[in-house]
Amino acid sequence: MDEVTKRLTEFSKKTIELGELEKLLTPFFQTYETFADRILQFEKENVLIMVRSTGRTTRTPSLALKYRINKSALSGNYHKELQRYRAKLHTAINLDGYYRADPSLWEKHLPYLLKIDRYLKTHGFPTDLVPAPERSYELVEDEKWIDEKGGKELLEKIGLYARLTIIPVSDPLMFAINPLKLNEKEQYHLIVENKTTYQGLLPVLKETDCATLIYGCGKAVVKSIEQFPMQYPISAKHHFLYFGDLDREGLSIWYSLNQKQAARPALPFYQACLKKAPAVGKAYQRSRSVAEDQFLACFSEQQAERIRTMLHDGKYYPQEILKTRELQHIWRGTDWKSLICAKS
Template identity: 30%
Template sequence: MDMAETMHRFLMDCGKKTILLEQMQTWFPKGEYDDFRLAVLQLMQEGCLEAVRNSGTDYGGLPRKFRINRGALFQSAEVIQRDAIRHALSARMNLRYYYEQPLPVWQEDFPYICRLSDWMKTGVARAVSLQQRSWDIFHDEKYLTGPGMTLLHRLKLSLSDLKIKEEPDPLMMAVNPATSARTVFHHLVVENKAPYYALVPFLRGSGFFSLVFGAGWKITANLKELPRQTGHADARHVVWYFGDFNWEGLRIWLGASESASDNLFVQLAVPFYQAYLHHEAPSGKENQQADEIVLESFVQTVGEPAGLRFRNILVHQRYYPQEALAQDELLQAWEELAYGAGTFR
């Protein structure tokens, strides 16, 4: 294997967009500069290496810095362009990513690219769910929830390009039929599974219409579906939120509050947070980003002096997980919330 071929292989493996001449020289023994120079000039002539302007030159006239042309390096561009013409691939797909990759990357994705191209040329106008569109294009309802998203990213395509409509996951909740005749419906949202399963056996006697598993940030996307999903779209709904007490949990609460509408009201389930204060806050969550705006909203809601205690907990990088409360504490907080929530008629 001559020096140019060896250099070619090194460049294929380096994974960089630019490279310094002195780094390339470390690949070969000293004292072979003439052969090294000829190998670099050969790769420049083939288009694999392009001189970076104003990088200067060494004593032999070689640029001190190069831009690596991965398309020429892997010789993928010619094959890709030929395939694109032969199969009349949609011009809406950007193939540039593949020009800079080894040819097997293109060959592995090519069957899926062809299916996607064929679909894009149909001019389908009706928006459908992600799973439905995945089936329409690839005959695999799960492809776009996995490797298909990587394919779209490589082709510089978005979900809107595929006419996919946003459909948040349905709320995961238990319903209390004993409260279905009321005109005001109260709901308790808990962030995690542990409090959900601890409280769900007691839903019927709680006075609440539903107990909702918020699943972290998911609740911020699908909470607005609650009135329609309950079958009482025109009634008044009051949502009480209870989550972990840390920066992320507070941001989720504030995000859920943004789902409020004329008939959907989001409140903080204060008694649950007050129950936290009966326990010592463990350390942890040091890497979460502080947010004074969301903390101030929380402090104003819980009031003083509890607000000051909660502020000190976060300042000292401590927190409360929902799992800190035992079942009896959760039930007591729920009873206090029901007592202070106003009418349940």
């Protein structure tokens, strides 16, 4: 899609007067004649449809004084372009996601797609695991592209990220291991948001159902959880539980983590918090409704409504509201295996 077609696609109104059209498009044409020829071509393609009641100019070539923009015809041209590139690019590059996306995304991604196409046709798929910056430079000659400039999202969109044997670059995941659970076929892992809670629970790790206690370090766990399979290469079915601050930020962290690695809220800890008076002072936190809705769906209706009201009033429960003895009692005393099975 060229810049002229893109400008028309992005124009917000359904009709456009000739004066507006000239203002929008003449920067791309040196003469009236070349501008008019392109507009007449759009007329021929049914992209621009003359509003008959307004008439036409007396200039040569003559143009309509007002047009209706046929966005579906524009989409048709865009889809034809996608089909042309589908035939040209490496067969492993999946363009299906672009048919439903804004054409501007396609324009933004196309230069990278061409570089990826060249790499695959020259080298094929790699077999060696390498860090993201190294693979990023090989693909597009920019070592920051995958991790910092949207490259990972593009590669996932075209179905290639998993096939390019990339080691994600993030801080190591911090966790303690329960040696008594290493050989179990089903293993349970508790992730806690804050350092204080981690330190409080650590002494009783070997007395629990869990194989590891993971320190989430706030938002950092959303990235560092990617390291888990490499740092803990134990063949088993792994179940993750999460306990964080019961505030909007804590719910948002859980939601982002859950998108990467399924992690159930560790309900007994949260339910123990609800037995206490909440703290005040988080009214400034922004609501993320999808995170709140999915998190609260794990609770009873009564508990969910209580949490929703508390958050609305700017109140919250920090993890530290549970003292060390309470934390340890809950962790040791809960049958986490049965709890997870009951929710499955």
